Amino acid sequence: MIFILIAMWLFFRWRVGAFYFSGESIAKLSRDMATWTILAAGMTLVIVSGNIDLSVGSLLALVVGACAYMIAPEEGLGWSACLAVALALCIGIAIGLWQGFLVSYFRIPAFIVTLAGMFIFRGLTQKLSARDPRLPDNCFVNVLGFNYLPPRVGTILALSLCIILALLILNGRRRRKRLGLDPGSPLQTALKIILPSLIILAFVYKVNQYRGVPAQTLVMLIVMIVLYFIARHTRFGRHVYAIGGNAEAARLSGINVEKTTILVFGIMGFLSGIAGIVWMAQNQGATQKAGEWYELYAIAACVIGGTSMMGGRGSVFGSLLGGLVMATVIQGMDYTGLPNWMQLVIRGGVLAVAVGIDVATKNPAPWMQRLRRSLLRRY
Amino acid sequence: MSSGTHPAPILSAVDIVKDFPGVRALDGVTFDLLPGEIHALVGENGAGKSTLIKILSGVYPAGSFDGEVRWRGSPVHFHSSKDSEKAGISVIHQELALVKHMTVGENIFLGDEPGRLGIVDFDTLYSEAEKVLRRLGVAVDVRTEVVHLGVAKQQLVEIAKTVRKKCRVLILDEPTAALADQEVGLLMDIMRDLRACGTALVYISHKLDEVFRIADRITVLRDGKTVATDLAANWNREAVVKAMVGREITDMFPIVDHTPGKVALEVKNLSLENPDVPGRMLLEDVSFYVREGEILGIAGLMGAGRTELVSTIFGASPGDWKGEIRVYGKAVKIRKPADAIKAGMALVPEDRKHQGLTLILSVLENMSLVHLGDFCTAGVVDAQSEYHACSKTADELGIRTPSLHVIVETLSGGNQQKVVLGKWLTHASKILFLDEPTRGIDVGAKAEIHRLMGELTRKGMAIVMVSSELPEVLGVSDRIIVLRSGKVTGEFLRSSASPEKIMECAM
Numbered sequence: 001m002i003f004i005l006i007a008m009w010l011f012f013r014w015r016v017g018a019f020y021f022s023g024e025s026i027a028k029l030s031r032d033m034a035t036w037t038i039l040a041a042g043m044t045l046v047i048v049s050g051n052i053d054l055s056v057g058s059l060l061a062l063v064v065g066a067c068a069y070m071i072a073p074e075e076g077l078g079w080s081a082c083l084a085v086a087l088a089l090c091i092g093i094a095i096g097l098w099q100g101f102l103v104s105y106f107r108i109p110a111f112i113v114t115l116a117g118m119f120i121f122r123g124l125t126q127k128l129s130a131r132d133p134r135l136p137d138n139c140f141v142n143v144l145g146f147n148y149l150p151p152r153v154g155t156i157l158a159l160s161l162c163i164i165l166a167l168l169i170l171n172g173r174r175r176r177k178r179l180g181l182d183p184g185s186p187l188q189t190a191l192k193i194i195l196p197s198l199i200i201l202a203f204v205y206k207v208n209q210y211r212g213v214p215a216q217t218l219v220m221l222i223v224m225i226v227l228y229f230i231a232r233h234t235r236f237g238r239h240v241y242a243i244g245g246n247a248e249a250a251r252l253s254g255i256n257v258e259k260t261t262i263l264v265f266g267i268m269g270f271l272s273g274i275a276g277i278v279w280m281a282q283n284q285g286a287t288q289k290a291g292e293w294y295e296l297y298a299i300a301a302c303v304i305g306g307t308s309m310m311g312g313r314g315s316v317f318g319s320l321l322g323g324l325v326m327a328t329v330i331q332g333m334d335y336t337g338l339p340n341w342m343q344l345v346i347r348g349g350v351l352a353v354a355v356g357i358d359v360a361t362k363n364p365a366p367w368m369q370r371l372r373r374s375l376l377r378r379y
Numbered sequence: 380m381s382s383g384t385h386p387a388p389i390l391s392a393v394d395i396v397k398d399f400p401g402v403r404a405l406d407g408v409t410f411d412l413l414p415g416e417i418h419a420l421v422g423e424n425g426a427g428k429s430t431l432i433k434i435l436s437g438v439y440p441a442g443s444f445d446g447e448v449r450w451r452g453s454p455v456h457f458h459s460s461k462d463s464e465k466a467g468i469s470v471i472h473q474e475l476a477l478v479k480h481m482t483v484g485e486n487i488f489l490g491d492e493p494g495r496l497g498i499v500d501f502d503t504l505y506s507e508a509e510k511v512l513r514r515l516g517v518a519v520d521v522r523t524e525v526v527h528l529g530v531a532k533q534q535l536v537e538i539a540k541t542v543r544k545k546c547r548v549l550i551l552d553e554p555t556a557a558l559a560d561q562e563v564g565l566l567m568d569i570m571r572d573l574r575a576c577g578t579a580l581v582y583i584s585h586k587l588d589e590v591f592r593i594a595d596r597i598t599v600l601r602d603g604k605t606v607a608t609d610l611a612a613n614w615n616r617e618a619v620v621k622a623m624v625g626r627e628i629t630d631m632f633p634i635v636d637h638t639p640g641k642v643a644l645e646v647k648n649l650s651l652e653n654p655d656v657p658g659r660m661l662l663e664d665v666s667f668y669v670r671e672g673e674i675l676g677i678a679g680l681m682g683a684g685r686t687e688l689v690s691t692i693f694g695a696s697p698g699d700w701k702g703e704i705r706v707y708g709k710a711v712k713i714r715k716p717a718d719a720i721k722a723g724m725a726l727v728p729e730d731r732k733h734q735g736l737t738l739i740l741s742v743l744e745n746m747s748l749v750h751l752g753d754f755c756t757a758g759v760v761d762a763q764s765e766y767h768a769c770s771k772t773a774d775e776l777g778i779r780t781p782s783l784h785v786i787v788e789t790l791s792g793g794n795q796q797k798v799v800l801g802k803w804l805t806h807a808s809k810i811l812f813l814d815e816p817t818r819g820i821d822v823g824a825k826a827e828i829h830r831l832m833g834e835l836t837r838k839g840m841a842i843v844m845v846s847s848e849l850p851e852v853l854g855v856s857d858r859i860i861v862l863r864s865g866k867v868t869g870e871f872l873r874s875s876a877s878p879e880k881i882m883e884c885a886m
Contacts, residue, residue: 175763234758235751242748245737252695252734253749253802254720312739366440370458373442 001304001358005325012332020335023210026203027148027217033327034216035060035275035282035291039298040305040319041227042271047302048231049264050244050311051103051110055117056272057294059095061286062121063088063276065128068286071141072133081139089273095121096269100262118295126288134285144219145281148212157213158204162197169193216278223274228316230267240264244311300351301326304358325354387452389414389579390435390468390548395446397430397439404430405444406603412548417570417580419590419611422600422623423821428583431600432550435581436470437463467547471554473819475537477525484508484521487540511543515569529682531558535565542569549573550581555589556819559680559847567593585821587616599623620822637833639857640671641707643841644692644724644810649702651684651691651865661687661698662865669810669841674832676856677845679885683862685845686729689812693726694719706810720749725803727796729814729845735799736787743769743783745798750806772801777827793824800831811835813844817851829855849878861885 013020039056046053069076070084095117102113135141149157169192176183183189207213231237239260242250251257279290305322307314329350333343360368391411397404405427412418422428433439435448437457447454450466457463460470477486484505485492493507494500508521517535525533538554551570555563570580570593584590590597591611598608599622606622651662662684669675677685691700694716704711711722719726728734736745746769747754754765770783776797780790787798796816803811813832817825832842832855846852852859859876861869861884869884 172763233760233762235755235760236758238744238748238751238760241740241744242737245739246733248734249737250748252693252716252726252728254717255748256715256717312737366459370440370442377442 001306001321001325001354004354004357005321005328008325008328008332012328012335016332016335021206023206023208025331027207027210027214029324029327029331030203030207030217030220031214031282032331033323034214034220035279036294036297037220037301037320037323037327038223038271038275038278039294040301040323041223041316042268043295043298044302044305044307044314044316044319045227045231045237045240045264046110046268047299047307047309048244048311048314049240049261050247051261051264052299052309053099053114053265053268054111054295055099055114055121056268056275056298057291057296058118058121058125059092059269059272060276060279060291060294061125061288062095062128063092063273064280064286064290065125065133065288066091067277068133068135068280069128071135071139072285073136075131075133081141085141085277088276089270092269092271092273092276093266094269096272097262097266099269100265103265104258104261125286125290129286129288129290132285132287135280141277141281142284143281144215144278145284147215148207149215149218151208151212154204154208154213158200161200162193165196166193216282219274219278223271224316224320227271231316236260236263241312244313246312297323297326304351304354306358326351386413388412388449389451391449392431392435393447393449395431395434395444395448397427397434397444404603405434407446408600408603408605410435410598410605410608412579412581413596414547414579415574415577416595417574417582417593419582419584419594419597420600421584421587421590421597421619423823426600426623426821427603428600429552430603432470432552432581432583435463436460436468436550464544467545468550469541469544469546469548470550471538471541471552473553473556475533477533477537477540479526480524482522482524483512483519483528483536486525486536487511487521487543489540491544508539511539515539515542516565531562534558535562538566538569542573546578548579548581550583552583553585553819554582555584555586563589585819587619587822590619591616623822637672637837639673640839642668643671643707644669644843645703645705645708646692647703647705649688649691649700649704651687651696651700652698654698660865662691662700665702665862665865665867667860667867667870669843671809671839671841672836673857674836674842674844674855676852676859677843677862678849678852678859678881679862680847682864683885684865685862686814687865688862689726689814689843689845690728692719693724693812695726723809724812725749725808725810726812727799727803727814727816729818731792731795731799735802736795738788739786741784742773742778742780742787742790742798745787746772746783746801746805749802753806768805769801772805773797776801776804776831791824793820793827796820796824796828797831800828804835808840810841810843813842815846816844817846817848825851849881852881853878 019025039060043053043056067084067088070079070087071081072078099113099117102108103110169189173183173189204213231240239250239255242253242255243257243260247257276291280286283290301322302314302319303309303322304325305315305318305320307319329347333346338346364372388411393409395405395408408427408431410420410431420428420431430439434444437460440458441448441456448457449455455466478489487508488504492499493503505521512519512521517539519528519532519536525536528536534554541549554566558566570582573580582590582594594611596608597611597614597619599606599619601623645668647666649662649665650660653659653661665688667675677688679685687697690696692704692713694713704713706722711718713719713722732738743766747765751760754761754768766783773780773783778794778797778801780794787795790798817828820828832844836842844856853873853876857873859871859873859881860867861881863885869881871880
């Protein structure tokens with residue numbers, strides 16, 4: 001999949017020109033994908049647990065609407081921004097937990113619960129955002145929408161991240177040696193440290209040439225790292241994968257399937273809230289159409305990134321990759337100035353083709369295997 | 380193998396070599412099947428039986444292996460199982476290929492429904508299905524949904540489905556895994572009838588008693604090679620086992636001398652109501668006890684309630700139950716498996732693929748799942764200590780795998796069962812429930828699991844074992860109880876038990 005991404009980047013570079021690889025363009029890419037990629041991080045856990053959440057776009061809109069309504073002095077209540085943000089996040093968490101509760105204790109299929117949620121929350125949003133509540137200019141939330149990390153801070157942060165990564169990997173290597181396990185070749189360890197560091201540093205370098213790391217991107221990356229940690233390194237994360245892989249075996253192993261499911265949806269709700277705050281900052285207020293289709297972008301990002309719809313398989317950074325692919329397509333289409341309808345068609349087409357190519361290389365259908373074999377024999 | 384006076388083989392494999400990434404599954408296997416014979420194929424798990432069958436039936440198409448498959452003497456190239464079906468080869472797989480929510484009749488005619496212009500003629504379908512079942516002597520209502528039948532009846536429906544199509548070659552892969560003695564006899568009658576009609580049958584099984592009952596010839600595979608092929612009459616059980624394993628297995632059930640200690644588990648007056656049929660009891664007033672260092676065998680026919688008994692005590696009961704459970708004298712309230720685990724119990728369930736393991740996860744992830752808390756600080760998993768503990772347990776159990784990170788689905792049945800055991804052994808449990816621990820496992824791995832059970836009892840664990848194999852129950856248990864229709868009908872010490880006495884109590 002990473003090759004497909006690089007191929008796409010090269011294609012757009014050719015079509016759009018040198019601007020495509022400039023700091024501004026890269027910064028814009030990372031900004032635009034921030035909201036629904038945050039959703040994709042949570043969606044990864046949801047899908048891995050064997051469920052699905054179709055309501056996240058509408059929930060995001062609801063959070064945006066509620067929060068903007070609370071803050072806006074003219075169209076709304078004029079409350080303090082801190083209070084509003086805190087309350088809005090609580091709304092997100094509460095709704096998430098509620099949906100999880102319906103799924104695990106009432107055994108209503110997640111598809112239906114969240115589909116219903118999608119309609120319900122959108123309806124509530126339309127009422128709350130009917131007058132397009134605007135955020136005042138001096139609201140601190142705007143920071144998330146328009147600010148950038150000063151280049152020096154950005155560089156220091158990136159360097160410290162790389163150093164922390166190196167320390168963690170080297171530490172892991174030392175502990176493995178102490179337990180008598182194979183630590184892997186020095187080359188492997190070096191690559192594990194160098195490759196991600198290069199990517200981080202290259203990104204920061206480029207965006208610093210523009211204005212620095214966008215605030216939204218920073219939030220997105222923090223969310224990704226935290227979710228990755230939860231998924232891979234905590235007991236809760238393991239339980240999520242176990243439930244998605246085989247719920248019955250998980251239950252017979254003593255895992256509390258209901259509690260874990262509720263928590264997964266709760267986390268999704270919380271992340272919908274965070275994505276909502278970022279969206280609100282980016283758009284300086286609320287609209288009735290906030291977050292439209294975002295649930296599908298999130299799910300698409302997960303699937304492109306290798307998450308299996310059957311549950312039990314998937315990774316957070318894979319979803320980040322999937323998000324990059326989707327964002328590349330969307331932004332690239334924008335630059336080439338194609339009519340809107342054509343953009344939608346191509347967006348869907350790319351999704352199908354990208355995943356199709358991925359599946360064909362990893363898990364080809366029998367007729368494909370036969371074709372490959374007969375071609376190999378010919379040459 | 381003399382060839383002069385024999386008729387020509389109808390299906391043969393000549394010098395088959397099949398590689399998978401990292402392993403050579405078949406290393407020059409030769410096998411031939413004569414018309415009108417029942418030819419048994421035996422070998423340890425991993426010897427290559429399933430691979431050979433998949434090649435003969437076209438699942439692994441021509442081109443994916445070296446060597447030749449011959450039909451009636453001439454080379455043939457199957458590109459899919461459809462090709463082999465057209466030639467007249469049918470396979471009954473270990474995993475049932477039935478659609479659970481369709482009726483028996485619909486399943487029997489699946490893909491081949493009678494009717495015109497695409498409209499199904501249900502009257503013909505059901506009457507023909509009834510005829511097929513009657514001819515085979517199977518008593519099942521053709522209009523019930525398959526999901527309501529027990530596993531044994533489901534297996535018979537699968538057999539009926541395949542046998543209905545006139546085939547020249549029928550391959551049966553472990554067909555009796557879920558059948559009780561009566562049904563096994565029925566299957567053997569069906570096989571003999573087919574043989575009389577000229578059909579050639581390949582019979583794969585771990586149950587050597589059955590093999591000797593029914594087979595004309597036996598072929599033994601070991602490590603991907605054909606070790607021997609001969610008339611069943613020329614062989615005996617020990618010789619076959621030796622050929623399979625390559626060494627003498629004199630003691631199938633190593634008897635370990637140990638003296639039992641305190642009473643670890645006591646169950647009193649356990650009663651379980653049938654959730655589907657109110658008023659009927661799945662378990663009635665069951666009481667028993669197990670001591671430290673002791674193996675209690677639970678015998679009985681299928682449907683007697685053994686699995687329900689064990690599931691209920693473990694907190695996974697199918698319905699409402701009442702009774703008393705005491706662990707080391709203290710009464711415990713068990714509502715869900717987590718409660719049972721906290722009380723020191725462990726369960727290796729009957730269906731290791733669907734209840735015991737998460738097939739898409741790795742060996743390591745499966746083994747650490749139950750007691751993950753032992754490797755965590757504040758909810759964060761310590762990967763190194765997890766790996767350390769699991770690899771130690773894997774070594775102790777003798778799990779054969781290239782690495783702990785391998786997906787558990789790729790392991791053989793015996794190794795998978797050891798992984799399920801390993802889940803519980805990373806942390807000292809006091810009471811271990813084993814439900815059919817050696818079902819579908821080859822002789823070598825079986826002996827290993829029995830040896831492990833002996834070692835665990837030596838360390839003081841109390842073991843409750845449910846098994847349908849009488850030799851296993853008689854050979855391994857210290858004490859035996861027999862269930863029939865949910866009631867305890869007999870209790871024996873190993874010394875005073877005999878197959879006849881147990882059967883009498885069970886029927």
